[in-house]
Amino acid sequence: xxxxxxxxxxxxxxxxxxxxxxxxxxxxxxxxxxxxxxxxxxxxxxxxxxxxxxxxxxxxxxxxxxxxxxxxxxxxxxxxxxxxxxxxxxxxxxxxxxxxxxxxxxxxxxxxxxxxxxxxxxxxxxxxxxxxxxxxxxxxxxxxxxxxxxxxxxxxxxxxxxxxxxxxxxxxxxxxxxxxxxxxxxxxxxxxxxxxxxxxxxxxxxxxxxxxxxxxxxxxxxxxxxxxxxxxxxxxxxxxxxxxxxxxxxxxxxxxxxxxxxxxxxxxxxxxxxxxxxxxxxxxxxxxxxxxxxxxxxxxxxxxxxxx
Ligand SMILES: Nc1nc2c(ncn2[C@@H]2O[C@H](COP(=O)(O)OP(=O)(O)OP(=O)(O)O)[C@@H](O)[C@H]2O)c(=O)[nH]1
Numbered sequence: 001x002x003x004x005x006x007x008x009x010x011x012x013x014x015x016x017x018x019x020x021x022x023x024x025x026x027x028x029x030x031x032x033x034x035x036x037x038x039x040x041x042x043x044x045x046x047x048x049x050x051x052x053x054x055x056x057x058x059x060x061x062x063x064x065x066x067x068x069x070x071x072x073x074x075x076x077x078x079x080x081x082x083x084x085x086x087x088x089x090x091x092x093x094x095x096x097x098x099x100x101x102x103x104x105x106x107x108x109x110x111x112x113x114x115x116x117x118x119x120x121x122x123x124x125x126x127x128x129x130x131x132x133x134x135x136x137x138x139x140x141x142x143x144x145x146x147x148x149x150x151x152x153x154x155x156x157x158x159x160x161x162x163x164x165x166x167x168x169x170x171x172x173x174x175x176x177x178x179x180x181x182x183x184x185x186x187x188x189x190x191x192x193x194x195x196x197x198x199x200x201x202x203x204x205x206x207x208x209x210x211x212x213x214x215x216x217x218x219x220x221x222x223x224x225x226x227x228x229x230x231x232x233x234x235x236x237x238x239x240x241x242x243x244x245x246x247x248x249x250x251x252x253x254x255x256x257x258x259x260x261x262x263x264x265x266x267x268x269x270x271x272x273x274x275x276x277x278x279x280x281x282x283x284x285x286x287x288x289x290x291x292x293x294x295x296x297x298x299x300x301x302x303x304x305x306x307x308x
Contacts, residue, residue, distance in 0.1 A: 011062055124159075127163070
């Protein structure tokens with residue numbers, strides 16, 4: 001038994017200019033088309049896009065918000081948020097389409113990414129079926145040079161074609177090799193979190209942090225346990241039941257979240273419910289429970305990834 005390879009699990013995200021082939025690559029890796037939501041609110045920091053399950057590994061592919069050239073203070077703050085999400089994943093893979101030259105947008109993105117020191121960076125030359133071997137060679141050299149110029153240490157530079165299925169398995173192997181040891185975080189067979197669940201969880205987290213951000217900066221994680229339309233309701237009067245757990249790190253923080261005689265938790269629940277109703281367009285019944293993370297079943301190291 002001691003010679004068994006360790007189980008690995010972790011998070012990766014694909015970044016790159018619009019049309020770089022990020023979604024197609026996610027689908028090629030996961031092997032099935034995964035649900036894509038078009039109306040993600042700004043508050044959703046990361047959304048699970050797909051999960052690669054293997055006997056010895058679980059690779060969770062997440063979406064992070066896009067980086068923009070900041071013109072305003074708000075733009076800068078949004079970019080800081082993007083960098084925070086990059087710091088929370090294990091690997092960021094930058095996609096550079098092989099049929100296009102590297103441009104100023106790519107340079108800006110890689111320069112910002114280089115500032116996130118801890119996260120492993122991989123470069124992916126996408127759409128190789130659209131380029132000649134000579135052109136691909138040149139492209140790979142350009143990517144390497146961009147790395148040197150921006151101080152980015154590419155752990156790998158991998159050419160792939162999602163359409164031709166070229167080197168997709170290799171990319172999966174290379175990504176998995178960079179994941180830390182750890183147990184599977186999602187049950188097998190589960191491809192994605194529903195985007196609605198991710199949205200609801202994020203809105204609850206936002207509401208719970210409102211006003212106590214200084215006291216509980218990174219100490220709240222929300223997991224939607226169950227979400228579904230209540231049975232037996234008339235079609236014109238639907239009700240969406242949401243059962244969610246709000247995890248804090250310590251007993252003392254539980255008190256802050258719940259408030260005197262539960263007053264604050266009621267406010268949090270009400271604020272979250274109204275926002276979920278506004279975004280999903282359905283009346284919501286929200287059952288919110290506060291738990292201390294040490295009671296949670298999962299590996300404590302993995303809790304950290306949720307923001308603990
Ligand atoms: N020939 C070829 N086309 C590809 C490949 N990968 C993606 N494409 C095409 O490139 C276009 C953009 O692909 P997407 O996967 O949507 O790109 P994206 O980076 O997710 O785009 P945004 O969501 O706009 O950021 C689509 O028309 C894809 O069909 C590939 O490996 N080969």
